[in-house]
Amino acid sequence: MKKLISEKSERLVQLRKNMGMTQEQFVERIGLTRQAISAVERGIAPLTEQNIILICSCFGVSEKWLRTGEGDMFSPLRKPIDQKITESFEQLDPDLQENALAYIDFLLKNQKEIYKGSSEKVMEETGIRLEPKPQPGKMDAGTEYVEKNLAG
Numbered sequence: 001m002k003k004l005i006s007e008k009s010e011r012l013v014q015l016r017k018n019m020g021m022t023q024e025q026f027v028e029r030i031g032l033t034r035q036a037i038s039a040v041e042r043g044i045a046p047l048t049e050q051n052i053i054l055i056c057s058c059f060g061v062s063e064k065w066l067r068t069g070e071g072d073m074f075s076p077l078r079k080p081i082d083q084k085i086t087e088s089f090e091q092l093d094p095d096l097q098e099n100a101l102a103y104i105d106f107l108l109k110n111q112k113e114i115y116k117g118s119s120e121k122v123m124e125e126t127g128i129r130l131e132p133k134p135q136p137g138k139m140d141a142g143t144e145y146v147e148k149n150l151a152g
Helices: 007-018 023-030 034-041 049-059 063-068 080-091 094-115 120-126
Strands: 128-132 145-149
Touching (some): 007 049, 007 063, 023 034, 023 049, 049 063
Antiparallel strands (some): 128 145
């Protein structure tokens, strides 16, 4: 099989390793198979336009960097919420940062259950209750959740 090793393939490996992720962790976030990413990284398959956009969107990667190698690897924060999350995270103690990341991983893995209204698992494992946030003028308020501390 002909190898198509490109600078994009090399940058993909660099990106994944920079984020400290295995191929399995990487593809879990973007919804591809490990075999697909492995083939791209080894130069057996090209990095498609759709996958470039997906990777940049999911990981905040600069599209210009992934395509050309120019500029910074990561895009500047795009939205005020990104800035708030970053600032809040940086204020946490390092041990709490690890806990926050573990909680985010939990939410990512269980978001379908959460959206279906099965917040009991979240309450049981984290002590945090997720309730629908009322949406003025909308009939279905179940698309956005707000945390409530059970201790309160």
